[in-house]
Amino acid sequence: MPISISDFAEEAATIEFIAPTGYLQGDKKSLFKLEYPGYSIESVISDGQVFVRRNELHQHSEKYEGSDPCRVAIQWSATSIGCGIVPKGESITALRSVHTPYTTPPLGMIRDLKCGDQSAGDSYPSVDALFSRILDCISFCEKDIRRYGAEKFLWTGDDPNIEPLSEPEMSRLIASFLAVYGGVNNFEVSCEPRAGGGSVDFCVYGHVQNVGQAKIAIEAKKAHSADLEHGFIHQLPAYMDRLETRHGIYLVYWLRSDRYPRPDFPAYPHLEMEKLHPLARTGFVRSVGLNLALDRSPSRI
Structure with a gap:
């Protein structure tokens, strides 16, 4: 699924997608990475788990066993980051999350974004x-x-x-x-x-x-x-x-x-x-x- 950089200009957002068969297995895959002076956020998939990091804090999902298609979600707010994986046909009702210091997207990054x-x-x-x-x-x-x-x-x-x-x-x-x-x-x-x-x-x-x-x-x-x-x-x-x-x-x-x-x-x-x-x-x-x-x-x- 295409990701818009404006997703990262919000205090709170969720990115969710269906991972195809075998996508979670094998070598590490980068889902997204955004860096700006004093601010960074990224997410990767590795060995059946999804990881999310903002600045110096990170969180990971439970390990997904098997290679069937599954639903992946990454979510953040000003005070937390989280992620989760469930089988394709199920809803993600709860994510593993970690509390973070109050963090919002830098205003300079948002201004640069609006210029295009x-x-x-x-x-x-x-x-x-x-x-x-x-x-x-x-x-x-x-x-x-x-x-x-x-x-x-x-x-x-x-x-x-x-x-x-x-x-x-x-x-x-x-x-x-x-x-x-x-x-x-x-x-x-x-x-x-x-x-x-x-x-x-x-x-x-x-x-x-x-x-x-x-x-x-x-x-x-x-x-x-x-x-x-x-x-x-x-x-x-x-x-x-x-x-x-x-x-x-x-x-x-x-x-x-x-x-x-x-x-x-x-x-x-x-x-x-x-x-x-x-x-x-x-x-x-x-x-x-x-x-x-x-x-x-x-x-x-």
Whole structure:
């Protein structure tokens, strides 16, 4: 599964994938390694175990016996790192973790990341590179939305009867922010009404060397949607088939706050681990939570 560097710009994140037959056996394999002055994080697989290290502290999973496909997860927060392995058909309900000093990604690293390395007119070297860059930019969009208070435009009504706008209306705002990044990172954003219904076709196009125009499908659901799993299992793969792409992004709009207590999870990572991680994935798919919750106005606190 392609890994976006923006995963490492968050205080808390989870990277999870299905390891194919025999992948955990044999010589040491590097899953990822990121280094910046005063900060480093990496994960490797060796002899049936997954290891994760941040700065000077590390943790390892239990040893996975056998060569059957399995589910691997690496997770970190500001105060811990952890990892785990289970058979492919099982859910990872608990990880081995170790407490760490309070650690957050360096601001300089995040600033460098936002600058990117694409020159005007450049093609991407691979579809994976385009995919990773779009994931980065979606993360930046969330930060911009929160910084400028744009999440307020996604809600209607007054307390105690506030309600979020529809998923298509929310997607149009996300697409508008993402298109700004597309202008400087050589990709185009499309968010057009879908024929025969109120939904939208949300996708990204970018030019890839030796491939031509590549497409990334985006499907979006509110976190409390009754169709959350259905959208992941059926709607996104069907959309990917229509676009003839193996790359897709499943956006989950996180809306819970003291003003809107839905869904019944304390935070998005809990929902992702319980609801989405156990589901089968077609092609290269990433689920991404966007915090669009409406915080209480300071004048009302």
